[in-house]
Amino acid sequence: MPAPAFPDHTLESAPDAARRSMEAVVNKQGHLPAAVSRLATSPQLLDGFLKISAIFESTTLDPLSREVLIMTIATRNDCHVCVAMHTAKLTALxxxxxxxxxxRTEAPLPTERPEAVRQFTLAVIATAGAVDDAALRDFLAHGYTPQNALEVVLGIGAYTMSTLANRMTGAPVDPQLAEFAPAPM
Known part of the structure; x- marks a missing residue:
């Protein structure tokens, strides 16, 4: 049950400034995710996240690398909604x-290139962006570019925003993603 401060908005009950963003999500996904309905409490946060995540999707990082980054943030920040959603995306990929x-368990990855982006993401977070030369060289040695390194920062920003907001609002996993939800603790 959401805290009264974060209701499950509908297109009719949402603040006017959130409705266009909500409608765009419904048109793209075919339903209104609970996380979006709760983020609508702040139209600016909802709009900002949707815009920055769309920009992140347009980066030169390949789709698998983007999803590795997102799952790294989602598990680190314990966002069950994001883990479910991005498990589904990884499965679709x-x-x-x-x-x-x-x-999903924050373990080392079985292949080197995805592990390099996971490790670099964690290094950027741990050092607040002041990664050492060795971390950057290792990332670049796996076929990534300096542009990709900065795109990692973009992804961290986007998905830190969503994971923290989803946790604050208590957003539940939608029924469409139930099979991908993390096991309850």
């Missing part, structure tokens, strides 16, 4: 089940 399982 055809990601290996062992890779998905490792991401």
């Amino acid at each position: 055809g990601a290996d089940a062992d890779l998905i399982a490792a991401l």
Whole structure:
């Protein structure tokens, strides 16, 4: 049950400034995710997240690398909604089940290139962006570019925003994603 401060808005009950963003999500996904209905309490946060996540999706990082980054943030920040959503995305991308399982448990990944982006993401967070030369060299040695390094920062920003907001609002996993939800603790 959401805290009264974070109701499950509908298109009719949401603040006017949130409705266009909500409608765009419904048109894209075919339903209104609970996380979006709660984030609508702040139209600016909802709009900002949707815009920054769309920008992140347009980066030169390949789709698997983007999802590895997102899952790294989601598990680190214990966002069950994001873990479910991005497990579904990884599954749709055809990601290996062992890779998905490792991401969900914050374990080292079974392949080097995805592990390099996971490690670099964690290094950027741990150092507040002041990664040492060795961390950057290792990331670049796996076929990533200096542009990709900065795109990692963009992804961290976008998905830190959503994971913290989803946790604050107590957003539940939607029924469409139930099969991908983390096991309750």
